[in-house]
Amino acid sequence: MIYLHLFLSFLQIGLFSFGGGYAAMPLIQDQVVTLNHWLSMKEFTDLVTISQMTPGPIAINSATFVGIKIAGIPGAVAATFGCILPSCIIVTIIARLYLKYRNMAALQSVLSTLRPAVVALIASAGISILISAFWPEGSIHFGSTNWILVVLFFFCFLLLQKWKANPILVMVLSGILYAGISLLIE
Amino acid sequence: MEKKHKILLKLFISTFYLSAFTFGGGYVIVTLMKKKFVDQYHWIEEEEMLDLVAIAQSAPGAIAVNGAIVVGYKLAGIAGTITAVIATILPPFLVISVISIFYEAFRDNRVVSLVLEGMQAGVAAVIASVVWEMAAGILLEKKWLSIFIMAGALIAASCLSINAVVIILVCIAVGLLKTFMPGRKGDPS
Numbered sequence: 001m002i003y004l005h006l007f008l009s010f011l012q013i014g015l016f017s018f019g020g021g022y023a024a025m026p027l028i029q030d031q032v033v034t035l036n037h038w039l040s041m042k043e044f045t046d047l048v049t050i051s052q053m054t055p056g057p058i059a060i061n062s063a064t065f066v067g068i069k070i071a072g073i074p075g076a077v078a079a080t081f082g083c084i085l086p087s088c089i090i091v092t093i094i095a096r097l098y099l100k101y102r103n104m105a106a107l108q109s110v111l112s113t114l115r116p117a118v119v120a121l122i123a124s125a126g127i128s129i130l131i132s133a134f135w136p137e138g139s140i141h142f143g144s145t146n147w148i149l150v151v152l153f154f155f156c157f158l159l160l161q162k163w164k165a166n167p168i169l170v171m172v173l174s175g176i177l178y179a180g181i182s183l184l185i186e
Numbered sequence: 187m188e189k190k191h192k193i194l195l196k197l198f199i200s201t202f203y204l205s206a207f208t209f210g211g212g213y214v215i216v217t218l219m220k221k222k223f224v225d226q227y228h229w230i231e232e233e234e235m236l237d238l239v240a241i242a243q244s245a246p247g248a249i250a251v252n253g254a255i256v257v258g259y260k261l262a263g264i265a266g267t268i269t270a271v272i273a274t275i276l277p278p279f280l281v282i283s284v285i286s287i288f289y290e291a292f293r294d295n296r297v298v299s300l301v302l303e304g305m306q307a308g309v310a311a312v313i314a315s316v317v318w319e320m321a322a323g324i325l326l327e328k329k330w331l332s333i334f335i336m337a338g339a340l341i342a343a344s345c346l347s348i349n350a351v352v353i354i355l356v357c358i359a360v361g362l363l364k365t366f367m368p369g370r371k372g373d374p375s
Contacts (some may be wrong), residue, residue: 008263009336016246016349017246019246024248024374036309046290046293049293050289050292050293053298054278054282054293055207055208055277055298056208056278057208057248057278059247059248060250063284064282064283064286065282068286068287069287073202073283076279083247083248084248087248087251087252087255090247091241092267093261094241095238095241098238098241099260105365108363109361109362110361110365111237111361112359113357113358114236114354114357114360115239116335116339117336117339117354118236119236119320119321119324119344120240120338120340121339121350122340123344124339124340126310128344130306132306133303133306135304149303151305153310156312157314160315161357167218167315168203168204170311170312171207171305171312174307174308175301175302175304176301177303177307179301179304182304
């Protein structure tokens, strides 16, 4: 039965993708292209591109996209449900243990060493986004810098820090400003 | 604390809204959640939020979904988890369903790709602003181990491309070592 098949395939993707985002990509490719032939490699590349252009994690986007293509909306629901079920169970159990035992000395000590690392991980994700925005061609050269985006970045940062602007408004504003400026320059 | 169904409704609306505008990786939505639930609603404390992010990061699955699960569970138990997860997956589900019908036109549209390119600057600024505040908090505590871990983890993740799960596991090991080696000059708390 195709719904069960989709569910089980995406269950594995949900269960074995650690580290989020790009870490899940090879797993998705394995299940969707290599093992089950639900998508061609070309379609898979398109899917990755679309995922980067739309909201949501790539695993959820793939589940919806593949599910609809193979078995319509019910297929998409089955695949998406499979994809999130392992997280729902595992993360809820960890969260429960955390809330219950977080006052223990050992756990306190572990958490106090984890917090600075989490800040660093978030910073590192921000740095990758900055690099891909400022140097779209991949190599970091003074000449290939996208200066409009550099200026927009500092403008947005100022809006957020000084005027406590709504972050989502800032993101949308920077997208619209950039498209407007680029089209005007052409 | 507010009534439970009111919290659930607020949780649903804010998670849905955050998920709908989260382009790029899971850290973006986690950062937005921090702004919303810590800074705006004061439902969660800053340190607790970092612990929840660590849980979301180290468990399998997408960070955005895991983040919704931990925040939902912390605020309203299982009902909160279900509410937050549905609100998180609904926007991408709807968007991809529509796009899958005419995806070639969408993929090749010039204005769409320009707007998305420009949004990267805004996304990076949101992350920079949150990191700025949280890193300042850690630096001002002047605990050398914390500062060392922050710098080390940044180098490991950014320059050496070491997997986040590995970094988290190493930090857990350091934390355990610190507890079971009393008499060392660690942090007094």
